[in-house]
Amino acid sequence: MAEGSENRVTATPAAQKLLDEIIADHGPVLFHQSGGCCDGSSPMCYPRGDFLIGDRDVLLGTIGDTPFYIGAAQYEVWKHTELTIDAIDGRGGMFSLDNGRERRFLVRSDICAVD
Structure with missing residues (x-):
């Protein structure tokens, strides 16, 4: 996991x-949060065997047994935050498993104490 x-x-x-x-x-499944231009604030949800985790992806934590990864560049921006995954009305990201369910995942963040 992260630091x-x-x-x-x-x-x-x-x-x-x-x-x-x-x-x-x-x-x-697993989640991956990237800093991409289109769905950068939406965590993408994929079948666990269908998404290759890169060497620079960071395991930020888990939701139950579901791992949540974040891209290295995005991690540098968000490394002092705690993320809360929420579900709201709307369509998910094009390739995310929440797409088509009329509910989608959304990241909310809180700044952590910095030592």
Whole structure:
């Protein structure tokens, strides 16, 4: 996991419910948060075997048994934050498993204490 091996990601009950529905349909999944231009604030949810984790991706934590990775460049910007994954009305990212469910994942962040 990221510096200090602490879990830096949590989920709201709404996000956990949506995640449970997706896992029931697709099996184990993972999240990846990138700094891309299109869905940079939307975590993408993929079947665990369908997304290759890169050497520079950082494991930020887990939601239950679901790992949450973040791209290295995005991690540098957000390394002093704790992320909360929420679910809101709307369509998910084009390749994310929440797409087409009329609910989508959204990242909310809180700044952590900096030593």
